[in-house]
Amino acid sequence: MVSSLKAGEKGKIVDISHVSHLVQRRLLDLGITEGSEVCVKCVMPFGGPIMIESCGQCIGIRRKEAVQMEVVKV
Amino acid sequence: MEIALIGNPNTGKTSLFNNLTGSYEYVGNWSGVTVEKKVGVFKRTNGYLIDLPGVYTLNPLSKDEGVVTSFFLHEPVDRLLNILDASQLERNLHLTLQLLEFEKPVLIGLNMMDVANKRGIQLNVSQLAEILGVPVVPVVARNGKGCDKLEEVIATQPIQPKKKNLVHYGKEVEAAITALSKEIEGKTEHSHRFLAIQYFEGNEYVRNYLHQIADSVTLRAIVTNLESELQRRYDCKSLTNFIHLKRKETIEKIAAEVAVKTNAVTPLSEKIDRIVTNKFLGIPIFLLLMYLMFMLTFDWVGTPLSDALDAFFTGPLSDWVEKLLTAIHASGFIHALITEGLIAGVGGVLVFVPQIFILFFFISLLEDSGYMARVALVMDRIMESVGLNGKAFIPMIIGFGCNVPGIMAARTIETPKERLLTILLTPLMSCSARLPIYALFVGAFFAGHRALIVLSLYVLGIVVALILAKIFSSTILKSETSLFVIELPPYRLPQFQSLWRSTWDKGKGFIRKAGTFIFAGSVFIWLLSYVGPGGLNVDMDHSFLAAIGGVLAPILAPIGFGTWQAAASLITGFLAKEAIISTMNIIYFVPNDANLQGLLADYYTPLAAYSFMVFILLYIPCLATTATIYKETGSKKWTVFSIGYALVIAYVLSLLIYQGGKLFGLV
Ligand SMILES: Nc1nc2c(ncn2[C@@H]2O[C@H](COP(=O)(O)OP(=O)(O)OP(=O)(O)O)[C@@H](O)[C@H]2O)c(=O)[nH]1
Ligand SMILES: [Mg+2]
Numbered sequence: 001m002v003s004s005l006k007a008g009e010k011g012k013i014v015d016i017s018h019v020s021h022l023v024q025r026r027l028l029d030l031g032i033t034e035g036s037e038v039c040v041k042c043v044m045p046f047g048g049p050i051m052i053e054s055c056g057q058c059i060g061i062r063r064k065e066a067v068q069m070e071v072v073k074v
Numbered sequence: 075m076e077i078a079l080i081g082n083p084n085t086g087k088t089s090l091f092n093n094l095t096g097s098y099e100y101v102g103n104w105s106g107v108t109v110e111k112k113v114g115v116f117k118r119t120n121g122y123l124i125d126l127p128g129v130y131t132l133n134p135l136s137k138d139e140g141v142v143t144s145f146f147l148h149e150p151v152d153r154l155l156n157i158l159d160a161s162q163l164e165r166n167l168h169l170t171l172q173l174l175e176f177e178k179p180v181l182i183g184l185n186m187m188d189v190a191n192k193r194g195i196q197l198n199v200s201q202l203a204e205i206l207g208v209p210v211v212p213v214v215a216r217n218g219k220g221c222d223k224l225e226e227v228i229a230t231q232p233i234q235p236k237k238k239n240l241v242h243y244g245k246e247v248e249a250a251i252t253a254l255s256k257e258i259e260g261k262t263e264h265s266h267r268f269l270a271i272q273y274f275e276g277n278e279y280v281r282n283y284l285h286q287i288a289d290s291v292t293l294r295a296i297v298t299n300l301e302s303e304l305q306r307r308y309d310c311k312s313l314t315n316f317i318h319l320k321r322k323e324t325i326e327k328i329a330a331e332v333a334v335k336t337n338a339v340t341p342l343s344e345k346i347d348r349i350v351t352n353k354f355l356g357i358p359i360f361l362l363l364m365y366l367m368f369m370l371t372f373d374w375v376g377t378p379l380s381d382a383l384d385a386f387f388t389g390p391l392s393d394w395v396e397k398l399l400t401a402i403h404a405s406g407f408i409h410a411l412i413t414e415g416l417i418a419g420v421g422g423v424l425v426f427v428p429q430i431f432i433l434f435f436f437i438s439l440l441e442d443s444g445y446m447a448r449v450a451l452v453m454d455r456i457m458e459s460v461g462l463n464g465k466a467f468i469p470m471i472i473g474f475g476c477n478v479p480g481i482m483a484a485r486t487i488e489t490p491k492e493r494l495l496t497i498l499l500t501p502l503m504s505c506s507a508r509l510p511i512y513a514l515f516v517g518a519f520f521a522g523h524r525a526l527i528v529l530s531l532y533v534l535g536i537v538v539a540l541i542l543a544k545i546f547s548s549t550i551l552k553s554e555t556s557l558f559v560i561e562l563p564p565y566r567l568p569q570f571q572s573l574w575r576s577t578w579d580k581g582k583g584f585i586r587k588a589g590t591f592i593f594a595g596s597v598f599i600w601l602l603s604y605v606g607p608g609g610l611n612v613d614m615d616h617s618f619l620a621a622i623g624g625v626l627a628p629i630l631a632p633i634g635f636g637t638w639q640a641a642a643s644l645i646t647g648f649l650a651k652e653a654i655i656s657t658m659n660i661i662y663f664v665p666n667d668a669n670l671q672g673l674l675a676d677y678y679t680p681l682a683a684y685s686f687m688v689f690i691l692l693y694i695p696c697l698a699t700t701a702t703i704y705k706e707t708g709s710k711k712w713t714v715f716s717i718g719y720a721l722v723i724a725y726v727l728s729l730l731i732y733q734g735g736k737l738f739g740l741v
Binding site for chain 2: 028030
């Protein structure tokens with residue numbers, strides 16, 4: 001899970017098929033799919049969104065979507 | 075000659091548009107600033123340049139993206155000017171590849187060269203042009219570098235791109251493209267390859283278009299076959315993904331050839347982000363910034379300036395006009411019209427120009443720095459709990475300037491329910507036209523705590539909007555899907571010049587409105603106060619205006635201001651919120667050193683004054699806002715609803731505040 005990474009840690013996405021369809025589309029638009037490397041930048045409190053970085057750009061996604069993204073630490 | 079600007083969001087299309095056409099359209103450092111098509115005329119060459127919303131692909135998710143796709147399919151255009159962010163080349167090229175498939179002449183503007191260089195990215199421009207088969211011009215839209223060259227290239231005859239299919243989608247997809255092309259042969263002037271690929275990607279606009287011109291059953295069969303074949307051979311998850319990956323392969327090859335990355339320093343952006351989107355500091359920092367903004371607007375800078383202007387209007391200016399009118403022997407009627415109607419009405423609004431400009435300056439600063447998207451991120455948790463998403467906060471902040479662009483900005487919200495909810499609630503954001511009323515009343519009643527009282531009103535607007543969002547989203551606007559993915563652009567140090575221009579652009583509207591709408595309104599209101607059933611120049615209490623206001627006054631009595639004066643100004647407030655101020659200036663006019671603030675104490679208690687401000691904050695969207703709500707929702711029902719709920723909530727809250735306050739012994 002992306003959300004299991006701590007701020008500053010990097011991971012490689014291996015599976016995002018469980019994320020809702022619309023969110024998958026948007027992430028794809030932003031160039032984030034299986035195989036992309038992401039780095040967690042910061043985590044908002046109270047179950048708020050997560051800020052991740054991929055290929056030099058920062059993106060905010062919700063925790064519940066981040067939970068469904070499988071990653072392996074790199 | 076018509077040229078359309080197209081590119082990813084936030085790549086500087088509008089900046090370039092402004093540069094090439096000399097116009098001033100909305101620029102801001104977040105994705106989704108431009109939400110509708112804008113047309114401009116080239117400064118030097120002749121022809122039209124069309125600015126469009128930013129899109130990642132031609133397969134739209136939200137309304138603003140839909141604008142682009144439907145423009146593409148239904149409006150003829152001679153040439154496309156594709157703007158790429160040089161510092162994000164890979165992502166930007168996805169769109170470029172789709173545009174090249176469209177087979178219209180394309181020209182590429184490689185923008186943000188300065189940012190790319192700073193990040194240590196060196197691009198081989200001529201090689202990129204060579205590979206893509208179209209002209210590529212490096213530019214920096216922000217300061218106009220390279221724009222001359224770009225214009226030169228635009229002025230030359232468009233060359234048809236050398237037809238070579240840059241992306242090979244694999245033999246299965248290519249076969250399906252051929253099959254589909256056969257079905258639509260001779261039925262459309264658009265590129266068959268383009269239509270086929272978009273159709274495979276599930277582009278809704280293209281699907282509707284193709285189903286109109288060809289047999290939908292056959293077309294669907296082609297897609298289903300293709301999907302099952304790819305599934306079997308490559309175990310791919312979806313056709314969209316497959317196509318995306320094929321493009322990505324091509325792009326990686328291109329990038330490897332044209333881009334050289336040297337080691338770069340950590341961008342300042344990340345350091346700032348560690349603070350403003352900090353776990354615990356995020357929301358406090360936002361509130362602190364708001365508080366600073368109000369202190370500057372209402373206490374430190376704005377109020378002294380406005381007071382000086384006011385002194386000038388009521389003092390020297392009135393005297394000069396008075397002398398002039400006497401010198402030319404103007405009739406008593408004209409005399410009264412100008413001093414009691416126009417100077418009081420229009421002048422009464424214009425004195426707030428300094429405060430409004432300071433507020434606009436701050437909003438422009440928020441927009442241009444890149445903080446806007448961070449606010450959306452910080453606020454998402456709260457917004458989610460009331461059935462909205464963080465992106466809805468952007469229209470609301472823009473709404474602090476003016477509700478109309480705020481409502482338009484809701485177009486970038488992907489899910490229709492959340493978008494509608496945002497449109498309905500944005501009018502609760504206290505726009506700049508409401509600011510003069512607060513300035514006037516806090517000056518009269520709460521001089522010691524100006525900024526705090528005004529901040530309380532702005533926050534009240536937000537809180538009411540959030541509570542109503544919760545109520546609406548769990549009753550009439552239930553929705554299961556919610557989508558929140560937001561791009562956080564790097565911070566950009568705003569340039570003073572562009573800040574000033576965007577401040578001026580917003581403030582201009584206010585001044586223009588004072589010169590036209592408020593001007594005419596003041597004349598009209600003054601006439602209503604001048605004539606009555608008894609004839610001309612009646613005592614104001616027996617004028618038509620008093621009669622009209624008197625009808626509503628009893629209803630307003632329980633909330634603290636049951637005077638015909640208050641009622642009459644509230645009615646005019648529907649036309650434009652500033653009209654409330656000009657009406658009050660006309661009604662409470664006293665010649666010589668007229669001090670409306672001093673006079674108000676005779677008509678309102680502090681508690682009634684607060685109740686009055688709350689009522690004005692919430693009671694009704696103005697005419698322009700109502701028209702925009704209608705345009706954006708396309709529904710009379712929701713438009714009426716937006717007015718109705720606002721009236722109810724305003725009355726209920728004012729009642730609670732006034733009666734509750736009295737219970738606690740406040741006056
Ligand atoms: N450093 C730098 N900043 C730029 C350049 N061009 C534009 N910007 C900034 O980038 C931001 C986005 O510019 P816009 O012109 O609004 O971008 P857009 O493509 O119209 O954005 P959307 O309408 O949201 O699609 C603004 O803050 C500009 O000041 C550039 O060449 N260099
Ligand atoms: Mg734009």
